Each structure stands twice: as C-alpha cells, then as structure tokens.
Amino acid sequence: MITSRFAPSPTGRLHLGHAWSAVQAHDRAKNEGGQFLLRIEDIDGTRSRPEHVAAILDDMTWLGLVWDGPVVFQSERVPDYAEALDRLHASGRTYRCFCTRAEIEADIAAAGAAPHAGDKPPPHPAKCRYRKPQDVAKRLARGEPFAWRLDMENAFAPHFGIGWEDEIAGPQTAWPFAAGDIVLWRKDAPASYHLAVTVDDAAQGVTHVVRGRDLFEATHVHRLLQAMLGLPTPIYRHHPLLVDANGDRLAKRHGAPTLADLRAAYPDGRALADQLRSGTLPNGYRSA
Numbered sequence: 146m147i148t149s150r151f152a153p154s155p156t157g158r159l160h161l162g163h164a165w166s167a168v169q170a171h172d173r174a175k176n177e178g179g180q181f182l183l184r185i186e187d188i189d190g191t192r193s194r195p196e197h198v199a200a201i202l203d204d205m206t207w208l209g210l211v212w213d214g215p216v217v218f219q220s221e222r223v224p225d226y227a228e229a230l231d232r233l234h235a236s237g238r239t240y241r242c243f244c245t246r247a248e249i250e251a252d253i254a255a256a257g258a259a260p261h262a263g264d265k266p267p268p269h270p271a272k273c274r275y276r277k278p279q280d281v282a283k284r285l286a287r288g289e290p291f292a293w294r295l296d297m298e299n300a301f302a303p304h305f306g307i308g309w310e311d312e313i314a315g316p317q318t319a320w321p322f323a324a325g326d327i328v329l330w331r332k333d334a335p336a337s338y339h340l341a342v343t344v345d346d347a348a349q350g351v352t353h354v355v356r357g358r359d360l361f362e363a364t365h366v367h368r369l370l371q372a373m374l375g376l377p378t379p380i381y382r383h384h385p386l387l388v389d390a391n392g393d394r395l396a397k398r399h400g401a402p403t404l405a406d407l408r409a410a411y412p413d414g415r416a417l418a419d420q421l422r423s424g425t426l427p428n429g430y431r432s433a
C-alpha cells in the first residue's frame with residue numbers, strides 16, 4: 146500500500162505552492178487506495194507557532210485534503226532523533242562544531258568560494274572536523290555550545306554508489322556533498338531537518354515522498370542517512386514548483402498569496418484543489 150505525507154513547517158500561513166504540493170502528495174496515495182499522512186515539522190521552536198499549526202489543519206480541510214491517522218508533531222519525537230544521532234555517533238563520522246555562523250561565513254569568504262556547484266565538497270565550515278581533543282575538552286569545560294555535524298566525505302565513502310528512484314527524474318545516484326558537512330543536531334534547536342525527516346519518513350512507513358524539486362539536493366543527504374541508519378528508502382517524487390508570471394518561485398518572500406488570502410476569490414477550497422489538479426492555475430502562475 147502506498148503511504149505518502151505532507152510535512153509543512155508551521156512558520157507561516159500556507160500559500161498556493163504548499164497547496165500544490167499537498168494536493169500531489171495526497172493524490173499520489175489516495176488515487177491508489179493508499180494512506181496520506183500529515184506531519185507538522187515544528188522542530189524549530191523559535192520559528193514555529195501554534196496558531197500556524199491550527200491554520201494549516203484548517204487550510205488542509207478547506208482544500209478537501211483528508212489525512213489518515215493522527216497528525217504527527219516533530220516536537221514530540223525528539224527522543225527518537227536523539228536515538229538516531231547516537232547510532233550515527235557509532236559510525237565515528239560525527240563531530241562537534243563550535244563555530245558561529247559568522248565564523249563559518251568568514252572562512253568560506255576567505256577561501257574565495259564561488260557559489261557552490263554541488264559537484265564537490267564546499268569549503269569546510271571552519272576547523273571543527275579536525276579539532277584536537279584537548280581543544281574540544283577545553284571548549285566543553287567552558288560550556289561552549291556546539292552543533293553535531295556529519296563528516297560527509299568519510300561518512301559517504303563506505304556507501305559510494307547508493308541511489309534511489311525518483312518517479313519524475315528517474316534513477317538517481319546519491320552525491321550528498323552540496324550542503325557540505327550537514328548539521329545533525331543544532332545548537333539552538335534539537336535535531337536538524339535532515340535527521341528528523343529521515344527518521345520520521347521511516348518511522349511512519351512512508352513509501353512515497355512527494356515534495357518540491359527544491360528539496361532534491363536534500364534527498365542525496367537523506368539517502369545517505371538511511372544507509373547509515375539501516376532505514377528503508379522510499380520512492381521519491383520531486384515535483385516541479387509553481388512560479389509566477391516573472392518565473393519567480395512562489396514563496397512568501399515574493400508576496401505569494403496565502404490560502405487565507407485566496408479564500409475571498411475561491412470560496413470553495415475543493416474547487417481550487419481541483420484547479421491545481423487540472424493544471425489551470427490562478428494568477429498566471431505556472432509549473433516549472
């Protein structure tokens with residue numbers, strides 16, 4: 146049986162791009178008698194808001210997208226992420242990173258980094274991968290906050306050649322270097338997006354991950370984490386994104402209308418969802 150999910154972060158109201166994604170995730174499972182899950186990715190307590198959670202549930206209902214089972218909240222699953230982190234520590238490929246954002250940016254600038262193409266590891270974020278144990282001990286004794294990162298090159302080496310199936314892009318070979326030594330556990334919040342999403346998709350038995358093409362690079366990382374944690378690999382479907390008449394991606398920063406804004410023009414959310422299904426998009430938006 147197909148199990149898909151929609152996994153919004155409650156950091157704002159849903160906009161049309163979210164609806165576009167949610168409809169595709171819903172239909173991928175429901176058209177074949179499968180189940181559709183809703184997961185609230187509220188792991189970042191500083192940016193997530195309960196009022197946005199309520200609005201997401203309301204918008205989903207308005208669109209006629211009914212989810213199966215209870216809504217899962219990432220904020221309630223931190224012990225599972227901690228357990229996965231422990232298993233990754235056992236690989237010997239995790240390390241503490243004490244760097245501040247400013248230090249990392251300064252290091253990258255000093256290395257003269259051009260915008261990164263994703264075909265080889267980006268400049269190493271500062272010096273933490275090979276910090277001397279004495280230095281680490283000193284910083285820990287001072288109570289310096291740290292994140293856990295993955296030493297990507299060495300973590301990936303034993304898994305070279307792993308891949309996954311994308312329903313739109315075809316078979317893929319993992320090449321997880323675009324984001325460098327990714328953060329597994331954050332300084333300011335618990336588990337990173339990459340760790341939480343990988344653990345959750347497996348725990349929830351998701352067989353088909355339907356999400357936007359903007360997350361394609363992340364899947365390379367998720368595939369590696371699955372291999373390291375011994376988790377199954379779902380089938381992926383990275384769908385095209387909605388763009389406006391200028392070709393800009395629909396996102397809040399471009400002033401994309403929220404679903405709340407659209408309710409005036411579309412009193413019936415199910416009709417709007419059907420319009421998205423048929424590809425007749427409002428406001429001159431198109432899929433690209």
Ligand code: GLU
Pocket residue numbers: 152153154186342355356360
């Ligand atoms: N929470 C992520 C977002 O809202 C989506 C995660 C996913 O689909 O894997 O962008």
